[in-house]
Amino acid sequence: MAKPIAFKPVTVDFKADLLRKLEKAPGEHAEALLLAYDVLEAAHEAGVLDLLHGAIGAKDTIITTLSKYAAQPEGIAAIRNLLTAAKILTELDPDALGRMMKAMTSATREHKKEQKPPSLFQLAKRATSEDSRRGLSFMTLVLSGLGKSLKS
Incomplete structure (x- = not known):
């Protein structure tokens, strides 16, 4: 066996x-x-x-306080706003955002160099350039969307 x-x-x-x-x-x-x-x-x-x-x-105190405020209508709205803001940020093109930041920095530098405000003619001349029209087009689209969202 x-x-x-x-x-x-x-x-x-x-x-x-x-x-x-x-x-x-x-x-x-x-x-x-x-x-x-x-x-x-x-x-x-x-x-x-x-x-x-x-x-x-103080973790118990912190968690209790946060949960108390999160349960209030303002807390709920704040959380929803943060989530919406995060969603908006994820949809932004980082390259386009970088170019916009460079343009704003450049515009700020030029604005600081101006000794006196530009005349209406100078403003109109600036506004008729192709780049200005492109920016104005974007801003009017944003304003139109904002107006639509304000309709109840």
Whole structure:
């Protein structure tokens, strides 16, 4: 008759394995540990750790207060507005937004250089350029959409 094979599982000492890894860590990760210490020190000096410690200690109070305000109509409206704003931001083209920011920076610089306000003729001349008409077209479309949304 066949004899069963004796099976004895190897016991693993997880604690000893962790201690071995911990002993090797300073040598293997010295640069990362030094950088982590620098970050920790900077956070301590700036008071960030005190802020985090206080927030962790007051977590029940903070959560209770936030949930109380979130349940009010103003809180619900604020959350909905934040979600809508996030949706709008995700639909913006980052390249177009960057170009608009450069144009606004340039316009601000030019505006600061002006000694006196431009004449009506200068304004009309500016408004008739192709780029100005493109911008005015966009703004009138935005205004039309805003007017439609204001109809109840």
